[in-house]
Amino acid sequence: MHTATANCQAAEFLPGDRLAVLLPLPLAGVYDYLVGNGQRLAAGDFVRVQLGRGQAIGVVWSAGGTIEADKCRPVIERLDQVPLPLPSRRFIDWVAAYTLAAPGAVLRMAMSVRSAIDPKPRQRRAAPCPLPDWRRPGLALSADQAVAAAALRRAVGGGFTVTLLEGVTGSGKTEVYFEAVAEVLARGRQVLVLLPEISLSAQWLARFAARFGAPPREWHSDLTDKARRDTWRAVAEGAAKVVVGARSALFLPFRDLGLIVVDEEHDASFKQEDGVIYHARDMAVVRARLGAIPIALVSATPSLETRTNVEAGRYRRLHLPTRHGGAKLPSLQLIDMRRHGTARQSWLSQPLIDALTDALAAGEQAMLFLNRRGYAPLTLCRACGHRLKCPHCTAWLVSHRSGPLGGGSATERLRCHHCGYSSPLPAACPECRAADSFAACGPGVERLAEEVAARFPDARTAVMTSDTISGPRAAADLVDRMVRHEIDLLIGTQIVAKGHHFPLLTVVGVVDADLGLAGGDLRAAERTYQLLWQVAGRAGRAAHAGHALLQTYQPEDKVMEALVSGDADRFFAAETEDRRAAGMPPFGRLAALIVSGPEATAVDRLAAELARRAPRGADIEVFGPVAAPLAVLRGRHRRRFLLKTARTVPVQSVLRRWLDQIRPPSSLRLQVDIDPYSFL
DNA sequence: AGCACGCCGACT
DNA sequence: GTCGGCGTGCTC
Numbered sequence: 233m234h235t236a237t238a239n240c241q242a243a244e245f246l247p248g249d250r251l252a253v254l255l256p257l258p259l260a261g262v263y264d265y266l267v268g269n270g271q272r273l274a275a276g277d278f279v280r281v282q283l284g285r286g287q288a289i290g291v292v293w294s295a296g297g298t299i300e301a302d303k304c305r306p307v308i309e310r311l312d313q314v315p316l317p318l319p320s321r322r323f324i325d326w327v328a329a330y331t332l333a334a335p336g337a338v339l340r341m342a343m344s345v346r347s348a349i350d351p352k353p354r355q356r357r358a359a360p361c362p363l364p365d366w367r368r369p370g371l372a373l374s375a376d377q378a379v380a381a382a383a384l385r386r387a388v389g390g391g392f393t394v395t396l397l398e399g400v401t402g403s404g405k406t407e408v409y410f411e412a413v414a415e416v417l418a419r420g421r422q423v424l425v426l427l428p429e430i431s432l433s434a435q436w437l438a439r440f441a442a443r444f445g446a447p448p449r450e451w452h453s454d455l456t457d458k459a460r461r462d463t464w465r466a467v468a469e470g471a472a473k474v475v476v477g478a479r480s481a482l483f484l485p486f487r488d489l490g491l492i493v494v495d496e497e498h499d500a501s502f503k504q505e506d507g508v509i510y511h512a513r514d515m516a517v518v519r520a521r522l523g524a525i526p527i528a529l530v531s532a533t534p535s536l537e538t539r540t541n542v543e544a545g546r547y548r549r550l551h552l553p554t555r556h557g558g559a560k561l562p563s564l565q566l567i568d569m570r571r572h573g574t575a576r577q578s579w580l581s582q583p584l585i586d587a588l589t590d591a592l593a594a595g596e597q598a599m600l601f602l603n604r605r606g607y608a609p610l611t612l613c614r615a616c617g618h619r620l621k622c623p624h625c626t627a628w629l630v631s632h633r634s635g636p637l638g639g640g641s642a643t644e645r646l647r648c649h650h651c652g653y654s655s656p657l658p659a660a661c662p663e664c665r666a667a668d669s670f671a672a673c674g675p676g677v678e679r680l681a682e683e684v685a686a687r688f689p690d691a692r693t694a695v696m697t698s699d700t701i702s703g704p705r706a707a708a709d710l711v712d713r714m715v716r717h718e719i720d721l722l723i724g725t726q727i728v729a730k731g732h733h734f735p736l737l738t739v740v741g742v743v744d745a746d747l748g749l750a751g752g753d754l755r756a757a758e759r760t761y762q763l764l765w766q767v768a769g770r771a772g773r774a775a776h777a778g779h780a781l782l783q784t785y786q787p788e789d790k791v792m793e794a795l796v797s798g799d800a801d802r803f804f805a806a807e808t809e810d811r812r813a814a815g816m817p818p819f820g821r822l823a824a825l826i827v828s829g830p831e832a833t834a835v836d837r838l839a840a841e842l843a844r845r846a847p848r849g850a851d852i853e854v855f856g857p858v859a860a861p862l863a864v865l866r867g868r869h870r871r872r873f874l875l876k877t878a879r880t881v882p883v884q885s886v887l888r889r890w891l892d893q894i895r896p897p898s899s900l901r902l903q904v905d906i907d908p909y910s911f912l
Numbered sequence: 913a914g915c916a917c918g919c920c921g922a923c924t
Numbered sequence: 925g926t927c928g929g930c931g932t933g934c935t936c
Contacts, residue, residue, distance in 0.1 A: 253936080257913050263936035284935040286914065299936055340913085898932055 243295075245273045250296035250304055253281055254324075255288050256340035258333075264296035268306035276315030278349055280308040289350055291316050291339065313349055314468040316342065319523040320485050326518055332884060332891075332904045333508040341508065342483040347457065348464040358462035364444035364474050366417035370410060371443070377404050380550040381411035387526040388415040388491055394517055396497075396542050397530045399552030401769030402559055402733075405530050406436070408552070409493050410443050412528065417444075417473055421490025425476040426512060428499035429730055434708035436476070436495075444474075451477030451484065454704055479504055479512030482519055492520050496730075497529035497538060498762050503909045511907060513538075532769065533762040536755075536811065537818045539804055562740070562771040562778030564796055566787045578683055579675045584741045584781050585687065591739040592691055592720055596776060598739040600680060600723045601767045603747050605697045606630040607679045608672035611646065611657070615666035620658075622648035626863045631657070632699070634678050651866045680743060681723050688721065696724035729767045738778050740771040745782040749791065751861075753911045754816050758807055760791050761800075768795070815876065817907065821883045824908040825873040826860065829900035832869040838900050839871040845893050847886050851878035862912045868901075872911075 245251045245267045252262035265281050267273055277292045282305045289311065296304070324342060328335040347353040373381055380397060387393050399405045409425075416423050425448070427433050441447050449463045449472040463484075466472035470487035477484075479502055494502070494513050502512040513529065514537075520527035529538055529547070541547040555561060565583075572581035579602075580588075591598045608631045611620045620629045629646035644657040660667045672679070681695050694700075694710060701707045707727075713719050714734050722728060722737075748760035764782065772778020784792050794803030812819045827842065829835045839857035846854040856873035863870060877883050887904060896902050 250936095255913095255935090257935085259913090259935075265936065281936085284915070286935090288914090288935090296936085304936055336913095 243274065245292070245295070247271060250301055251307075252293045252296040252298070253279060253290040253307070254293040254339050255281075255283065255290040255336050256343045257288070258337040258340075260334060262293050262296075262298075262335070263290075264299045264304045266301065266304045266306045268308070271307060271310060273307065273310055274315065276317065276321060278311040278313045278315065280311060280350075281305070282308060289343070289346070291321070291343075293321065311349060312351060314485070314487065316485050317487060319489070319519070320483075322522050323515075323519050324483075326522065327508070327510060327515055329884065330515075330518075331508055331510050331906055332887060337508050338483070341480055342485060344480070344483075345457075345460050345464040348461040348468075358465065360471070361449070361466070362446035364413075364417060364440075364446045364448065366414040366444065368443065368445050370414070371404075371407050373407060373411075374404065374554075374556055376552050376554065377408050377556070380552060381408045383548075383550055384409060384412035384526075384528060385415040387528075388412055389419060390526065391524050392521045393526045394520070394541070394547040395526065395528045396534055396538055396547050396549045397528050397552075398534050398549060399532060400555060400561060401532045401766065402555040403532075403552035404556035405532075405552060406439060406495070407443075407556075408550075409495075409528050409530060410440070412491060412526075413474060413493070414444075416490040419490060421488050422467070422470065422472065422486050423474045423491045423493070424481060424484070424486065424489060424516075425474065425493045425495060426479060426481060426502070426516060427476060427495050428478070428501040429727070433476075433730070434704065434711060435732060440474070440476070448474040448476045451475055451481040453478070453480075479510075482512055482516055486523075489519075489523050490525055492516050492525065492527040493530060494527065495530045497531045498533055498535040500759060500909060505905075505910060509903070509905045511909070514907070533765050533800065535762075536758055536804060536807055540808060540818050559775070560772060560777055561798075562768050562780045564768055564780045564782070564798070566745075566792055566796055567781055567783045568787045569783050569785045572783075579680060579743055579783075580683060580687065580741070581783055584783060587739050587779060587781055588688065588721065588741065592688060594738075595736075596738040597714070597717065597719070597734060597736045598721050598741065599728060599734075599737055599767075599770055600684065600721065600741045600743055601725075601728060602675065602677050602680050602723070602743040603725050603763075604674075604676040604744075605632075605649065605699055605725055606647065606676040607633045607644070608674055608676055610673040611670050612673060613661040613664060613666060613669045614671050615669040616661060616664035618661055618663035620646055620662075620670075622651065622653050624648065624653055624867045625650045625865050626861075629653075629655075630676065631672055632678065634695070634699070650862065675743070677723050677725060684721060684723060691720040692718065693721045693723060694719045696722055696728050698725070698727060701727070726763060726767075728770070729763060732770065734770065736776070737770055738772055738776045740768055740778070740780045742767060742780070742782040745784040745792065746786055746789075749786070749789065751911075754811070754814075755909065757791050758804075761794060761803060764791070764795055765800075815878070818879075820879055821875075821877045821881065822908055823875040823877075823883050823887060824905040824911070825856075825875065825887075826870055826903040826905065827857070827872075827896075827900060828865070828868040828870040828903070830868055831899070834897065834900060835869045835871055838894070838896055838902075839873075841894060842873065842890070845890060846873070847875070847890050849877075849881070849886075851881050852886065853877070860912060874908075874911075 328338045468485040768780035853876045857871040860870040
């Protein structure tokens with residue numbers, strides 16, 4: 233572990249000194265180098281060093297001394313680049329220690345833009361960007377909003393605090409935290425706003441520009457190299473004042489960060505599931521603490537973890553209980569599918585059809601939500617019952633009948649949603665050779681669109697999924713078409729649940745409200761509640777009353793009852809008690825260990841060895857090994873362990889002691905997931 | 913992550 | 925007989 237950063241303030245390293253350089257590579261630790269003649273170096277400096285036969289750019293981390301001086305090579309040069317600030321360095325160390333990732337792998341996330349750091353790739357100076365103007369007046373705030381905004385403004389400049397800003401959909405949370413943003417800008421410091429699915433937030437960007445007269449800097453995977461380089465440098469130099477980004481923006485080298493906002497803090501996409509596995513919301517709180525700055529967690533349906541922190545007095549809570557501008561929350565109605573069964577090849581019940589008919593007749597818009605991409609989730613052979621499966625994963629192939637951009641090309645393809653495998657529908661059953669024997673089972677959004685087209689031939693419909701949206705522009709286009717009422721009925725996956733605002737949308741139908749409840753992981757109920765509440769909240773955000781209709785086969789389920797009653801507090805209180813009783817997070821700790829490799833026997837052998845050496849203790853339980861639910865993924869066989877401990881157990885050192893005894897053959901991978909959210 | 917070294921198939 | 929596949933191992 234490398235946590236030596238904090239004690240060297242502005243210590244200078246002089247020629248002949250040994251120093252530790254962190255390289256943005258998944259190495260076990262820092263590498264030692266010598267300060268060369270005429271060099272003066274300090275922690276945080278970007279330096280070019282020799283590594284093997286080649287060169288690499290790294291960051292001076294601390295004093296060296298782990299390796300004999302005669303093995304050390306001199307630093308080639310110090311790069312003319314703003315040094316990586318201390319809070320960023322401490323954050324990298326902290327994340328590495330917490331996630332058990334190599335520190336260099338974490339640094340790599342902070343140095344993702346080589347061309348911004350290395351002067352060798354030619355680059356022109358970026359043109360200056362217009363700055364957000366905090367002096368512009370904001371929208372008029374309601375009394376509730378004004379109280380919350382004043383409290384958030386007071387938090388700015390007051391050191392580390394965590395504030396939950398909770399408010400129903402449409403209550404104007406964004407305008408409230410914009411006031412805190414204005415306060416930070418007035419003080420000349422920087423702001424980071426984390427959003428899930430940044431590429432789909434054109435409406436957020438428009439609101440920001442309307443409030444501050446200039447766009448924020450964006451940070452996400454769809455950026456061009458040039459935009460990425462310009463923004464990275466502007467953040468490092470302090471010229472970029474507001475950055476809105478996906479989770480990786482947390483690792484930008486902010487020169488003087490003054491506030492972090494995590495919008496939709498409950499959103500599961502803040503959990504990074506590959507590479508360095510971390511939860512951006514939790515790490516954002518750590519980043520705020522290390523920077524001694526406030527952080528606001530914003531949500532209509534805060535996570536159970538955040539609610540628990542509020543109850544324990546660790547976080548403060550600001551609440552916006554009503555919709556802004558007098559809009560009413562939608563009515564919410566369950567449709568008991570045991571009574572309102574549908575005809576075969578049909579997924580819309582009569583009450584939902586009636587509601588859609590009424591909305592369309594009134595010139596309003598409707599939305600159908602089904603969290604399943606493609607045409608049908610399963611294709612089977614009518615002759616022998618064979619199910620078409622992915623050759624590389626333990627998963628059914630999903631049939632897709634639309635072209636990649638939603639065009640209705642007639643060719644049917646089968647796709648694996650886990651590995652990207654794709655093939656045409658075979659001419660005959662690979663098992664029994666029967667021809668033309670395939671039957672599509674169950675609905676995806678494409679098939680739902682087919683039913684809608686048959687039932688509402690005059691309605692203008694569109695399907696919104698990651699398959700029909702190729703990038704931020706396509707998403708914005710579709711949202712615009714919806715806002716301009718060029719679409720009557722929008723069909724979509726959870727992409728449509730995100731914070732879009734459609735004034736004419738009055739009816740939301742959830743085709744399969746039970747979908748998220750299967751599988752029974754510890755957050756299934758919570759997640760389903762949050763998702764369905766968010767989807768329902770799309771309805772009736774302006775002058776018109778909204779109605780949400782949820783088709784369910786288990787209307788007596790606690791989630792469904794909570795949604796109809798609107799009593800979120802009681803639902804979360806019950807969930808919290810369940811978690812407390814079971815010693816589950818946030819009252820206990822979980823870590824997952826996943827062994828994977830191309831050969832099942834080798835994977836099992838390593839898993840057995842891990843099981844033999846599993847940690848024991850009063851407050852420690854180890855479950856496994858078991859085959860992962862996705863037993864084979866991308867051709868790799870997978871076995872899982874789950875480590876469950878009391879809150880007081882230092883789970884990282886337990887894991888380290890466990891794993892240090894084992895040297896896995898290089899064809900096998902051992903993945904640690906601290907605080908797992910996915911149990912696949 | 914690169915970039916080596918290292919043993920087994922199709923070519924000038 | 926070589927050129928070259930990418931499997932494993934190291935870089936201060």
